[in-house]
Amino acid sequence: MPPRCPTLPGTLTPFLYPFLFSHAAKRASRPLFSQFQCRHDSSTSEPSQPTYEEGSHLNPPPDEYSRSVFSDKATVTLFAGSGGHGCISFLREKYIEKGPPNGGNGGSGGNVYIQAVRGETSLHKLGRRNILKAGRGKNGQGKTRGGERGDDVVIQVPVGTVVREIERVDPVAIEEQRMKLEAGKEDGVDGNGPWKLSRDKWLLYPAVTPEDVATAEFPSLPRARRSTLAMAQVKAPISLDLSAPMERPTLLAAGAVGGLGNPHFVTKAVPRPKFATKGEEGMRITLELELKLLADVGLVGLPNAGKSTLLRAMSKSRARVGDWAFTTLQPNVGTVVLDDHNGRPKSQAFYETGEPRTNYTIADIPGLVEDAHLDRGLGISFLRHVERARVLAFVIDLNAGDAVQALKALWKEVGEYERMKIQEEKEKADPIVEWSPFRSAQDALDNRQETIVINPIGPTLDNPLAPQMPSIAGKPWFVVATKADLPGTRENFEALKAYLEDVGQGICEHPSGQTKVWEEEVEAIPVSAINGHGTEKITEWVIGLLDD
Numbered sequence: 001m002p003p004r005c006p007t008l009p010g011t012l013t014p015f016l017y018p019f020l021f022s023h024a025a026k027r028a029s030r031p032l033f034s035q036f037q038c039r040h041d042s043s044t045s046e047p048s049q050p051t052y053e054e055g056s057h058l059n060p061p062p063d064e065y066s067r068s069v070f071s072d073k074a075t076v077t078l079f080a081g082s083g084g085h086g087c088i089s090f091l092r093e094k095y096i097e098k099g100p101p102n103g104g105n106g107g108s109g110g111n112v113y114i115q116a117v118r119g120e121t122s123l124h125k126l127g128r129r130n131i132l133k134a135g136r137g138k139n140g141q142g143k144t145r146g147g148e149r150g151d152d153v154v155i156q157v158p159v160g161t162v163v164r165e166i167e168r169v170d171p172v173a174i175e176e177q178r179m180k181l182e183a184g185k186e187d188g189v190d191g192n193g194p195w196k197l198s199r200d201k202w203l204l205y206p207a208v209t210p211e212d213v214a215t216a217e218f219p220s221l222p223r224a225r226r227s228t229l230a231m232a233q234v235k236a237p238i239s240l241d242l243s244a245p246m247e248r249p250t251l252l253a254a255g256a257v258g259g260l261g262n263p264h265f266v267t268k269a270v271p272r273p274k275f276a277t278k279g280e281e282g283m284r285i286t287l288e289l290e291l292k293l294l295a296d297v298g299l300v301g302l303p304n305a306g307k308s309t310l311l312r313a314m315s316k317s318r319a320r321v322g323d324w325a326f327t328t329l330q331p332n333v334g335t336v337v338l339d340d341h342n343g344r345p346k347s348q349a350f351y352e353t354g355e356p357r358t359n360y361t362i363a364d365i366p367g368l369v370e371d372a373h374l375d376r377g378l379g380i381s382f383l384r385h386v387e388r389a390r391v392l393a394f395v396i397d398l399n400a401g402d403a404v405q406a407l408k409a410l411w412k413e414v415g416e417y418e419r420m421k422i423q424e425e426k427e428k429a430d431p432i433v434e435w436s437p438f439r440s441a442q443d444a445l446d447n448r449q450e451t452i453v454i455n456p457i458g459p460t461l462d463n464p465l466a467p468q469m470p471s472i473a474g475k476p477w478f479v480v481a482t483k484a485d486l487p488g489t490r491e492n493f494e495a496l497k498a499y500l501e502d503v504g505q506g507i508c509e510h511p512s513g514q515t516k517v518w519e520e521e522v523e524a525i526p527v528s529a530i531n532g533h534g535t536e537k538i539t540e541w542v543i544g545l546l547d548d
């Protein structure tokens with residue numbers, strides 16, 4: 001791999017307007033990476049002939065791209081393990097002709113757990129597998145040996161996943177329900193008593209003939225049993241918001257218990273029972289998973305701004321790069337490792353849990369076009385990702401016209417989208433009940449109708465930033481001014497910087513057009529992603545924002 005900051009002879013030496021940059025660095029109150037400075041020349045003249053290292057990681061040949069695999073939604077069906085069958089066996093020893101029963105119980109089925117972990121960034125693996133089955137418990141064996149437990153399944157999901165239950169089939173609950181319904185009845189439909197209907201729940205000794213089965217007198221079937229672990233299960237219906245990494249997995253579905261061996265059915269009348277019970281069937285749960293938090297930083301920009309190149313410059317991502325719009329059609333998430341390769345984290349940054357931060361994630365979001373909020377150019381599906389980043393980095397191409405206008409255009413789309421979402425939420429939160437209490441015949445003839453609005457809760461248009469709503473304008477943000485290596489971009493950057501200063505001082509309106517916004521200093525960081533220059537400053541800034 002080429003070095004992170006390749007210094008090409010004759011190019012980019014005056015890179016990144018040092019006089020502007022050093023001023024910003026001085027003002028920034030977050031110098032967490034003291035030893036982490038990008039080397040750049042002190043000359044301030046514009047570059048004349050940009051040349052890039054062809055075929056490098058940042059300017060890759062077409063066959064160097066990895067296929068983007070990302071999914072923010074998945075539906076999975078989980079099967080808890082079924083229990084193993086009980087065993088029918090008898091002691092066999094010399095001089096003991098008809099030994100007592102000694103069949104072991106079946107092992108219980110495997111459990112299904114869920115765990116939110118750092119490092120996972122997408123749900124595509126789960127979406128692809130679709131069905132996850134815990135292992136079945138092994139059958140019991142002779143000499144009172146119980147069956148082995150089935151293998152557990154742990155579903156690992158990215159931090160920020162929301163889990164909702166769609167469907168649940170719990171055979172034990174169905175059985176309990178059936179028993180409750182038939183509890184009062186003396187006899188079942190076939191006159192054998194309610195419990196004896198379930199002949200399929202019994203296992204018979206191999207030597208038993210079909211006639212024996214038909215006429216066999218079974219004892220009452222034991223109640224459907226749940227494993228004791230079921231107490232620790234997440235309450236049904238499952239609804240989880242896994243917004244923090246979990247030290248231990250949480251139990252979603254406990255495996256079913258195993259069947260009972262034949263010693264359980266010994267009575268005076270039947271000292272050597274030739275039957276045992278089958279294991280319970282495991283439950284089936286269908287879950288819908290959705291990624292609420294995509295990454296720590298979301299790159300928001302117009303098409304072709306250089307977002308994917310920036311992601312490649314900052315992480316080991318092999319996102320597709322191309323000199324045309326819509327190269328990226330679904331988010332690419334990259335991880336920026338903060339380690340300085342000496343075994344110690346490089347920064348003094350910490351996760352919310354207090355542990356030292358070792359990395360952060362960046363999502364390269366597909367480009368937004370004008371009227372994206374009206375779903376132009378797959379707009380809504382792209383904008384959906386914007387609200388899933390903790391910090392927004394607006395990527396502005398300094399070589400593509402007025403940077404301030406580009407920033408305003410991006411904020412306009414984001415702001416409009418947010419307004420639409422709030423309106424949608426408001427409609428959901430205002431259940432309208434149409435009610436016609438006909439009190440008299442006359443009333444009915446008049447066809448009177450009343451409309452009652454119950455609990456107008458949640459954010460409204462008057463109060464768009466009401467609590468419990470994630471607000472995009474309230475997220476920390478900054479600007480990455482990219483392609484700063486190209487000639488004639490400095491003025492554009494200066495204008496952008498001046499504009500952001502005005503926004504900070506309240507001279508200019510916030511580009512989102514909203515009033516309740518994130519109010520801290522907005523930094524503009526010039527970079528040349530294609531050369532990997534200036535990206536360290538982004539890391540420094542992001543860490544500061546994530547730490548706040």
Ligand SMILES: Nc1nc2c(ncn2[C@@H]2O[C@H](COP(=O)(O)OP(=O)(O)OP(=O)(O)O)[C@@H](O)[C@H]2O)c(=O)[nH]1
Pocket residue numbers: 050059301302303304305306307308309310320321322323324325326327328329366367482483484485486527528529530531
């Ligand atoms: N000169 C220069 N060119 C750059 C820089 N960054 C990206 N480019 C070029 O700009 C073009 C677009 O880059 P991408 O990274 O694909 O842009 P994008 O924003 O991901 O584009 P979409 O995915 O289509 O929205 C490519 O030809 C890059 O080589 C830069 O810092 N300097």
Ligand SMILES: [Mg+2]
Pocket residue numbers: 307308309320321327328364
């Ligand atoms: Mg791209």
